[in-house]
Amino acid sequence: xxxxxxxxxxxxxxxxxxxxxxxxxxxxxxxxxxxxxxxxxxxxxxxxxxxxxxxxxxxxxxxxxxxxxxxxxxxxxxxxxxxxxxxxxxxxxxxxxxxxxxxxxxxxxxxxxxxxxxxxxxxxxxxxxxxxxxxxxxxxxxxxxxxxxxxxxxxxxx
Numbered sequence: 001x002x003x004x005x006x007x008x009x010x011x012x013x014x015x016x017x018x019x020x021x022x023x024x025x026x027x028x029x030x031x032x033x034x035x036x037x038x039x040x041x042x043x044x045x046x047x048x049x050x051x052x053x054x055x056x057x058x059x060x061x062x063x064x065x066x067x068x069x070x071x072x073x074x075x076x077x078x079x080x081x082x083x084x085x086x087x088x089x090x091x092x093x094x095x096x097x098x099x100x101x102x103x104x105x106x107x108x109x110x111x112x113x114x115x116x117x118x119x120x121x122x123x124x125x126x127x128x129x130x131x132x133x134x135x136x137x138x139x140x141x142x143x144x145x146x147x148x149x150x151x152x153x154x155x156x157x158x
Contacts, residue, residue, distance in 0.1 A: 019044075019080075020061050023054045031105055033080070035062070042078055045101070047090075047108040049082040063087055067094075067101045077101055089115075096146045098139055106132045107143075119144050119151045 021037035032045050033054055044064060046054075054060050063081040079101050081087045086108060093104035107115060110130050118126035124140040 017064050017066065018061060019064050020059070022059050023056055026051065026054065026056060031109060035060075035080075044078040044080040045105045046080040047082055047086050047105060048110075049086065049112075050080050053082055065090070079105060086112075092147055092150065093143065096143050099143060103132075103134050103139075106134060116151060116155045119147050120155055120157055122148060 019035060019037050019042070021035050021042075023033055024036050024041055025034040027033070028051065030045075031048075031051065032043055033051065035042050035044050044062070046062075050062060054062075063084060063086075065079050065081070065087060067077050067079060079090065081090065089108060089112075090101075090104050093099050093107055094101060107127070110118075110127070110132065114126055114130070117123065118140075122144050124137060124144055127135065127140045127143075128137060
């Protein structure tokens, strides 16, 4: 079902992997799930859509990307996505200077339509009003500036 790639990008993102396992714990405050795969439990930061889809103690397949800290290559984090479209949005977000995986996941907890609207229509107030953690107005403006043209081409001005 899932394929692995040797793809690496900025900020140490690499190895797209799929996980098949069981959800052990869901923590909405941390935006994370503990996912058991072949006897090992992995903590995975996830998007809202994936968090809502996963049920405790249920088996599931998820799309996961592994990211290493730019400062410490032994600091590995796993980020989970409901589908490959969310993964692409994540990759776009972390391509923006000063946006790491945690900030990107925090942004992906916004409804997709709201995030796209903020970027395509250049409305930083949508993100500001949502109160996304670790995100100041200047960084929001940088995200919009960097992604506006690409996301307008992809998502249009609906």
